[in-house]
Amino acid sequence: MNALEIKKDIYWVGALDPDLRIFDIIMNTPYGTTYNSYVIKGSQKTAVFETAKERFLDEFLERLNSANVDVKNIDYIVVDHTEPDHSGSIAKLLDLSPNAKLVGSAAAIRFMKAISNKKFDSIVVKDGDTLDLGNKTLQFISAPFLHWPDSIYTYVPEDNILITCDSFGAHYCSPKVFNDLNTDEKGYMDALKYYFDGIMGPFKPYVLEAIDKIKDLKIDIICPGHGPVLRKDPLRIVNLYKQWCTPAKPGSRKYIVIPYVSAYGYTESLANKIIDGIRDFGDFEIKSYNVIYSDMNEIIENIGKADGILFGSPTINGDALKPILDILISLNPIVHGGKVAAAFGSYGWSGEAVKNIEARLQQLKMNLLTPGLRINFKPSEDELNSAYEFGKSFAEKVNQNSSEVLETPETKPTKKWKCTVCGFIAEGDTPPANCPVCHVDASKFVEV
Template sequence: MGKRITDKVTWVGKVDWELKNFHGQELSTKKGSSYNSYLIRDKKTVLIDTVWQPYDKEFVSRLKKEIDLKEIDYIVANHGEIDHSGALPELMREIPNTPIYCTANGAKILKGHYHEDWNFVTVKTGDSLDIGESKLVFVEAPMLHWPDSMFTYMTGENILFSNDAFGQHYATETMYNDRVDKEELYAEALKYYANILTPFSSLVIKKIKEVLALNLPVDYICTSHGVIWKENPAQIIEHYLKWADNYQENQITLIYDTMWNSTRKMAEAIAEGIQEADPAVTVKLFNSAIEDKNDILSEVFKSKAILIGSPEINGGYLHSIGGLLEMIKGLKFKEKSAAAFGSYGWSGKAVKLLTEELDKCGFKIVNDGHKSLWVPDNAEIEVLKEYGKDFVKAIQ
C-alpha cells in the first residue's frame, strides 16, 4: 500500500534495494534507489510520475489497491526518462484517455520512447492546474538534467515535486530525511550531484534563484529518487547552491593506474610530499582500475586539484585512465588545477598526452608533469616528494 505524506498526498512508488548500477553501467548505486511516484487526492485526482519499467506491472497492481484507476483525472510527467515514465504504457492500457501534463519536450520524448500518441497536454512555466482546494503550478527546469524536466508545485500542501533535482540513489523504507543516516544521505546526494548535475551547475543556480524569487512556502520537497525532504527542506537547496558554485574542499586527489607498481609508487611518493608541504590538506589516492569510477568522480568534484598518473602503453596510457578522463571531460569541472605523472620504459609519451587531455578537460595545468624511467629508486622517490611539495606551492 502507499505511504501517506499529507491528507491529500500519498507515496505510491517503488523502493529498489537491489539496484547496483544505473544509466546502464554508467553510474554505481551501491545504496540502491527508489522510484518515487505520488498520488494526489483533492476534488481531482492526480498521479505525479510513475516508476522504472521493470516494475510497471507491480506498480499498476499496487496502484489498483490504492485507488480505482478510472478515478485518476490527470497524470503529470515531470520528466520522460524511463526510470520515471516506465510504467506509463502499462498504466495507459488501463486508462488510455487520461490527460498527461508535461512540457513540449516531454511530449516529444515520451512519444520517442513509447511510440504512443497519448492525450498530452503541454505546459510551460507559470501554467497551473486547478484540482480543487489546491492548484498545481508548473515550472520548467530544462537540462536539470534533461531538456524536458520540470517541477510541479502544489499550493496549500506547500509541496515541491522536484523530480531528479535534490534526489539521491538511496533506498530507504523510512522515506524522510530526518529518519535516515545523515552522513549516508549527504554522501549519496553529493555523489548524485557530482556525477549527474555538475555540467549544468550554472542552470542549477539560475533555476533555484528563479524558484526562490516566487516566494513559495515549501514544507516538503518530494524528489523522484531517495528521501523526501521534510525536516528543514531548504537545507538541500542550500547545498545545491554551494555545490553549483564551482565547489571544492581543501583536498588533492591522486588518480592512477599501474602495471608493475611503478606508477603506484610514484603516486604514493608525490602524496607524501604534498602532505609534508601542507599537513592541513586532505590527500586521497585511487587506483582507477579497481576503484569505483563514480566514487572517484565524487572526489574530483570535492578537490581543488588532482594529479593523474599512468604508465605508457602502446604510445598512450591505460584504458581505465582514458575512460575516467572522458567522464571528467563531460562533467565540465571548473576552477580546479591538475598535473600528470607516470612511469615509462622507452618513448615516455603518456605524461604529455595526459597533460594535453587534462587541458581539454578544463583544468588549470600546474606544470608539464613528471615521468620516471622504469622503477623509481630511492633517489627518484625523493625527487617525487619534492615534486609533490612544489605542486602544493604552485596552487596556493
C-alpha cells in the same frame, strides 16, 4: 501495501525496490531505492506524477486502485523528469488512460516521444504555468539539468506541497515511506549525500538556481522521486543541498592536484621535480597522490576543486596504466571541463601514455598544456631540469586560466544563448562551439 495519503486527496502510489544494489550501472545502492509516484485528486481533474520502473507496473497500478483512482479517468500524467526509472510505465499507462494528456517541459515531451514510441496528447508547460484541477492548482517551476534538461518542479499552493522528482531524493528504501518514520538516520544521510554527489553534484549551479526559485514558497512537504517523502522539516534537506552546492570563498592560493603512478620511481621523480617548479613559480596549494596508495574517491573529489591537474603515468603495453585511466573515466566535461591539465611520464620504447592521457583530457574539454612531458627511462639531470621547467610552465598556465575566467562588470558576458536541442543556457558574446551537455554545434544555439 496500499497507497499512502500525504494530504487530503494526495497520495504516494510508488514502488519499493529494497533489493536493488546497483543503479544506473555505476551507483551502489546498499539501501535499495524507491520509485516514487504521486496522484492528486482534484474536485474536477486527476493528475498522476511520474510512474515507476516498468517492471513495477502492476504494483503501481494496484496502489492507484487502492487510492480509488480509475486509470481510465486520469486526466493528466505529469512528467517532472523522463528518465526511465520514473517514466518506464508511462507508455502502458497511456494505453489504459485514453483521455490522459502528458504534461511536461518541451524537452520532456520530446524525450517521451522517443521513450514511448507512440503518439499522445500533450501539454508543454513553462516556468510559471498552471493547471487547474478544481480545488487544487499545479504550478510549474522550470528546473533544468536536475539532472536532465527536461526537469521541472510542481508546486501545489493549496497544500504547500512541492514535487521535485530527482531533486532532494535518495536511493533509500523504507516501507514506511515518510522521513519522520525512518529509524536509520545515519543510513539515510549517507544515502542522501552519496546520491547528491553522484547525481546532482555535476549540476551545482542549476541546483542553486532552482533553490532560489522556491525560496519564497511555503513548503510543508517535499515529494521527491526516490527515497523518503520529506514530511518532517523538508527545508533541512534543501539547506543541505545549498550548503553542498555553495563553493567556499576562494583564497589567494590556486590548487593543483597531481595523481600519478610509477613502476620504478622514474615517473615519481618527474612528479617531484614538477612540484619544485610549481612552488618556485608561485604560492600554490599542491596535493600529489601515488594513486595505488591513495583513496580514489578523495582524488576525484579534490580534482573537482582543483584549478589544475597533472596526470603522470609510465607507458606499459602501449598505454597509460589502469589506476590513471580509472580516474580519467570518472571525470566528465560538465564538472571538469575548462580546468588546466597536462600529462607526464617515463617510458621505455614507445611512450604512448602521455598522448593517450591527452586525448582523454581533450574529450573532457580541459585546457591543456601541450606537449606533455615524455622522458625515456630514468630521467637525467638535464631531463629533471626539463620537468622543473614544465612545472613552472604549468603554474603559469593555471594563473593565466584563472585570470581569464574572472568576470568584472565591464567584461561579464551580456548575451545568453539557448541550445535548441537540450535547452542548455550559455553566456558569452558568441555561442559555444559545442553544447557541453548534448554536444551539438554552435548552429543549434539561439540568442535569448
